[in-house]
Amino acid sequence: xxxxxxxxxxxxxxxxxxxxxxxxxxxxxxxxxxxxxxxxxxxxxxxxxxxxxxxxxxxxxxxxxxxxxxxxxxxxxxxxxxxxxxxxxxxxxxxxxxxxxxxxxxxxxxxxxxxxxxxxxxxxxxxxxxxxxxxxxxxxxxxxxxxxxxxxxxxxxxxxxxxxxxxxxxxxxxxxxxxxxxxxxxxxxxxxxxxxxxxxxxxxxxxxxxxxxxxxxxxxxxxxxxxxxxxxxxxxxxxxxxxxxxxxxxxxxxxxxxxxxxxxxxxxxxxxxxxxxxxxxxxxxxxxxxxxxxxxxxxxxxxxxxxxxxxxxxxxxxxxxxxxxxxxxxxxxxxxxxxxxxxxxxxxxxxxxxxxxxxxxxxxxxxxxxxxxxxxxxxxxxxxxxxxxxxxxxxxxxxxxxxxxxxxxxxxxxxxxxxxxxxxxxxxxxxxxxxxxxxxxxxxxxxxxxxxxxxxxxxxxxxxxxxxxxxxxxxxxxxxxxxxxxxxxxxxxxxxxxxxxxxxxxxxxxxxxxxxxxxxxxxxxxxxxxxxxxxxxxxxxxxxxxxxxxxxxxxxxxxxxxxxxxxxxxxxxxx
Amino acid sequence: xxxxxxxxxxxxxxxxxxxxxxxxxxxxxxxxxxxxxxxxxxxxxxxxxxxxxxxxxxxxxxxxxxxxxxxxxxxxxxxxxxxxxxxxxxxxxxxxxxxxxxxxxxxxxxxxxxxxxxxxxxxxxxxxxxxxxxxxxxxxxxxxxxxxxxxxxxxxxxxxxxxxxxxxxxxxxxxxxxxxxxxxxxxxxxxxxxxxxxxxxxxxxxxxxxxxxxxxxxxxxxxxxxxxxxxxxxxxxxxxxxxxxxxxxxxxxxxxxxxxxxxxxxxxxxxxxxxxxxxxxxxxxxxxxxxxxxxxxxxxxxxxxxxxxxxxxxxxxxxxxxxxxxxxxxxxxxxxxxxxxxxxxxxxxxxxxxxxxxxxxxxxxxxxxxxxxxxxxxx
Numbered sequence: 020x021x022x023x024x025x026x027x028x029x030x031x032x033x034x035x036x037x038x039x040x041x042x043x044x045x046x047x048x049x050x051x052x053x054x055x056x057x058x059x060x061x062x063x064x065x066x067x068x069x070x071x072x073x074x075x076x077x078x079x080x081x082x083x084x085x086x087x088x089x090x091x092x093x094x095x096x097x098x099x100x101x102x103x104x105x106x107x108x109x110x111x112x113x114x115x116x117x118x119x120x121x122x123x124x125x126x127x128x129x130x131x132x133x134x135x136x137x138x139x140x141x142x143x144x145x146x147x148x149x150x151x152x153x154x155x156x157x158x159x160x161x162x163x164x165x166x167x168x169x170x171x172x173x174x175x176x177x178x179x180x181x182x183x184x185x186x187x188x189x190x191x192x193x194x195x196x197x198x199x200x201x202x203x204x205x206x207x208x209x210x211x212x213x214x215x216x217x218x219x220x221x222x223x224x225x226x227x228x229x230x231x232x233x234x235x236x237x238x239x240x241x242x243x244x245x246x247x248x249x250x251x252x253x254x255x256x257x258x259x260x261x262x263x264x265x266x267x268x269x270x271x272x273x274x275x276x277x278x279x280x281x282x283x284x285x286x287x288x289x290x291x292x293x294x295x296x297x298x299x300x301x302x303x304x305x306x307x308x309x310x311x312x313x314x315x316x317x318x319x320x321x322x323x324x325x326x327x328x329x330x331x332x333x334x335x336x337x338x339x340x341x342x343x344x345x346x347x348x349x350x351x352x353x354x355x356x357x358x359x360x361x362x363x364x365x366x367x368x369x370x371x372x373x374x375x376x377x378x379x380x381x382x383x384x385x386x387x388x389x390x391x392x393x394x395x396x397x398x399x400x401x402x403x404x405x406x407x408x409x410x411x412x413x414x415x416x417x418x419x420x421x422x423x424x425x426x427x428x429x430x431x432x433x434x435x436x437x438x439x440x441x442x443x444x445x446x447x448x449x450x451x452x453x454x455x456x457x458x459x460x461x462x463x464x465x466x467x468x469x470x471x472x473x474x475x476x477x478x479x480x481x482x483x484x485x486x487x488x489x490x491x492x493x494x495x496x497x498x499x500x501x502x503x504x505x506x507x508x509x510x511x512x513x514x515x516x517x518x519x520x521x522x523x524x525x526x527x528x529x530x531x532x533x534x535x536x537x538x539x540x541x542x543x544x545x546x547x548x549x550x551x552x553x554x555x556x557x558x559x560x561x562x563x564x565x566x567x568x569x570x571x572x573x574x575x576x577x578x579x580x581x582x583x584x585x586x587x588x589x590x591x592x593x594x
Numbered sequence: 595x596x597x598x599x600x601x602x603x604x605x606x607x608x609x610x611x612x613x614x615x616x617x618x619x620x621x622x623x624x625x626x627x628x629x630x631x632x633x634x635x636x637x638x639x640x641x642x643x644x645x646x647x648x649x650x651x652x653x654x655x656x657x658x659x660x661x662x663x664x665x666x667x668x669x670x671x672x673x674x675x676x677x678x679x680x681x682x683x684x685x686x687x688x689x690x691x692x693x694x695x696x697x698x699x700x701x702x703x704x705x706x707x708x709x710x711x712x713x714x715x716x717x718x719x720x721x722x723x724x725x726x727x728x729x730x731x732x733x734x735x736x737x738x739x740x741x742x743x744x745x746x747x748x749x750x751x752x753x754x755x756x757x758x759x760x761x762x763x764x765x766x767x768x769x770x771x772x773x774x775x776x777x778x779x780x781x782x783x784x785x786x787x788x789x790x791x792x793x794x795x796x797x798x799x800x801x802x803x804x805x806x807x808x809x810x811x812x813x814x815x816x817x818x819x820x821x822x823x824x825x826x827x828x829x830x831x832x833x834x835x836x837x838x839x840x841x842x843x844x845x846x847x848x849x850x851x852x853x854x855x856x857x858x859x860x861x862x863x864x865x866x867x868x869x870x871x872x873x874x875x876x877x878x879x880x881x882x883x884x885x886x887x888x889x890x891x892x893x894x895x896x897x898x899x900x901x902x903x904x905x906x907x908x909x910x911x912x913x914x915x916x917x918x919x920x921x922x923x924x925x926x927x928x929x930x931x932x933x934x935x936x937x938x939x940x941x942x943x944x945x946x947x948x949x950x951x952x953x954x955x956x957x958x959x960x961x962x963x964x965x966x967x968x969x970x971x972x973x
Contacts, residue, residue, distance in 0.1 A: 284642075431613035432635040435642065454641050457680045461637040461655070464677060468666055469631035 034058075092270040096213045096280060097133060099271065100224050103263050103281075104129060107233055110258045114480055116242050125236040131303045136222065210276035222302050225280075226260065227287035231296040233258075238357065239308055243316040245370035246293060247559040248482065254286060254560070257480045262437035284435075289561045297366055300359035311355035318355065319344045322373035329558060330377065331415060331487045333406045333500040339380045347576035349376075368569070374555040375569030379577065381551060406500035412550065414495045418485060419554055426557070484558060537571040539564040610639055617658060626666040633658060640684070656681040656692060664699070671703055686724055690716055690731035697738060706742060713739045733781055737791060740777030744794040746770045751801070771798050782811065785820040792830060805838060816848075825859065828852040832861065842868065846877070853884055858891035866903050879916055882907055886920045895932065896941075901951035908958050921959055929960065
């Protein structure tokens with residue numbers, strides 16, 4: 020930034036305090052650093068490149084040094100994350116998410132976070148208490164040095180229009196930059212400091228947390244994207260996550276600790292992102308989120324409809340899922356809406372919940388196990404075919420196996436390295452480059468020996484992974500099938516032929532103690548159950564045990580009365 | 595079945611493990627192109643090895659890559675050479691091993707000179723401490739160089755025998771001999787199984803008339819307790835002694851040990867023949883034991899010579915007690931093992947002389963009337 024040069028020539032005394040200590044606002048106006056008096060004088064200096072959406076710039080003198088040997092400049096870790104978030108938000112917008120999510124919601128959350136973690140927007144430099152022994156010149160006090168930055172602040176209540184007010188980053192890493200060892204090295208200014216901080220303290224930002232931010236914002240605007248979908252898009256490459264730091268502006272160079280911070284070595288798990296999101300919401304003191312009503316996409320009724328279609332189950336089942344939802348009260352607004360910090364309510368995983376409802380309904384309504392013999396009735400009535408469980412199973416298993424294999428191959432072929440090789444230190448540079456060359460040569464050699472293999476295409480972003488069309492003549496689409504073959508008319512109402520239902524578990528565990536409500540063991544359940552869980556595990560890209568937890572939870576709500584009765588008597592063998 | 599559940603949690607190590615399993619499946623099914631395809635995605639592990647395997651990525655890639663290149667239809671020696679060179683540099687600790695395997699590959703493809711060049715290059719490698727640590731591989735490299743020198747020597751020898759004596763040929767032969775001898779002598783000092791090396795070394799020594807050294811080498815190889823028990827060692831020693839007309843006594847002592855180690859060895863027949871002719875009672879007794887023991891094993895079941903030896907001995911022998919002794923432990927199971935009705939028929943159809951010899955033995959051991967072979971005596 021050419022602030023130094025721009026203000027260098029301006030030697031007028033400030034009208035208010037008579038000092039000659041000028042800085043530049045975002046709008047390019049001169050302002051007095053000592054008393055924050057903004058003048059009318061405007062400079063033609065352009066804004067810096069990488070923060071065009073959010074006007075945050077480092078104002079302090081002496082911190083922005085662009086005269087590095089590799090053309091880099093100083094930057095802070097949170098700027099890096101900000102860049103990542105911006106890219107992710109843009110990708111989401113490209114996928115059809117409303118712009119409001121990016122422009123308003125996400126940025127407000129981010130600003131709030133920066134403020135709370137005292138990395139910006141506050142009047143105290145963050146990390147003041149952190150004194151790394153190796154680099155700190157501890158005698159220097161921030162306030163005593165007039166050259167040091169002074170800060171302005173903005174509160175969360177400010178509307179976007181006030182973004183023009185000055186705000187800057189502050190950090191006692193200004194001390195760090197004084198030490199020669201850091202000055203000569205490029206990369207983020209506070210990278211090593213960042214890693215030294217106690218990770219539990221103040222929710223230190225990580226790459227998976229960027230997804231937590233995104234999800235939080237999506238939830239706030241009640242977008243039609245579940246967490247499992249978000250993570251799937253990340254895996255499919257539609258949302259930048261892996262190696263996104265490669266697209267940092269040229270001047271933001273990565274070295275050493277930065278690599279550890281920004282370089283991802285594994286996919287984030289659903290649980291991780293989900294839990295962090297809740298922690299974040301509580302940490303930011305967010306109010307109750309906008310209500311999830313029955314017209315929202317995230318409501319179990321809506322999600323069930325989607326998943327029923329995807330799982331190729333008859334549309335008629337939707338009536339039954341709605342009934343289950345109603346009976347268990349999981350469709351209530353208060354149950355579904357997120358209230359940050361409320362520890363008494365269970366955190367809702369909308370997608371898993373909907374899947375679990377379908378599982379319960381399937382086993383409740385459609386007979387217990389697939390081995391039960393089908394009623395010997397004419398399968399075709401004048402009003403269309405009847406749903407046959409066995410046929411459904413065959414079709415789905417076939418498809419699932421094929422899709423699973425494709426997914427496994429895609430995972431096996433995933434390339435993790437980035438275009439530009441990274442090195443932790445200059446010493447290792449030559450070794451890294453040599454390795455890189457060897458890898459490239461090997462890939463070329465064996466690539467030739469692979470024969471003519473088409474490169475794996477990036478799948479188009481789609482909400483549905485499996486689709487079934489009624490136009491298919493092979494009859495593999497079950498949407499329109501009727502459940503009449505399975506249900507029977509009893510006093511004018513359709514009820515399940517087999518009124519018995521086996522319960523997954525008689526007693527739920529304490530989730531906080533062992534992490535799960537119930538334990539999913541392969542030996543304990545019939546193959547049909549495993550299959551259905553496997554199907555939804557594939558669709559949601561989540562471990563089956565989590566679906567099993569939700570299933571148990573719903574069962575207990577559903578059969579609450581019966582369970583309470585049962586505990587009075589000696590528990591017999593599971594039916 | 596393994597990948598029934600597809601959660602994407604902490605998957606990076608799992609991704610590469612998954613990739614590796616695809617490679618292995620393809621290799622087991624000999625789908626070399628598919629294996630090569632997945633290997634291209636695995637090689638980036640060289641840059642970031644996330645695996646939790648005890649074997650590192652570079653070793654895996656070296657071994658898998660070599661295997662694919664050995665079998666892939668579009669592969670060639672040139673491809674292999676291109677591949678193997680960086681593999682050598684990837685790990686200093688494995689340098690000599692990779693060189694050795696490379697040499698084997700070249701030998702397998704008949705490129706003796708290239709193999710020799712590689713080996714001598716490897717032999718001259720020095721890398722501080724590593725040279726000491728990889729001492730074994732170095733010795734192996736030298737041993738194989740010795741073997742290749744012997745091969746050259748042997749070729750020269752053939753020229754000599756065919757075309758006559760030429761000084762240049764002789765000189766070259768001698769230089770090969772010297773180089774080979776040094777290396778071969780070194781390797782056979784180390785306890786182990788060095789059959790081929792020993793044979794070659796002894797061959798050269800015999801050619802130049804150094805029988806003492808040859809005998810010493812063979813004795814060491816057969817009798818040094820530090821060396822693993824190796825029947826071949828005794829066989830070589832026996833053959834050497836026989837070639838040089840050694841006394842029966844020494845021959846017998848060697849074969850006795852072989853009898854103890856491998857009672858079913860084909861040399862037991864010769865042994866028995868030798869012992870039968872002996873004047874000493876003890877030896878003749880031993881001969882009977884040797885031949886009976888040899889026929890205890892399935893290997894000699896259809897060996898006509900073995901049966902004829904046994905037949906001769908039981909006919910001639912005057913000491914019925916000996917036969918009784920030997921037969922005692924066998925009478926329960928030999929009839930079913932050798933003299934069954936089924937075998938009688940089979941032998942008669944396939945091999946008349948075998949049948950005849952067996953019949954003789956059976957007749958004596960089982961008594962004429964009892965044996966299933968009795969029908970033979972009517973003919």
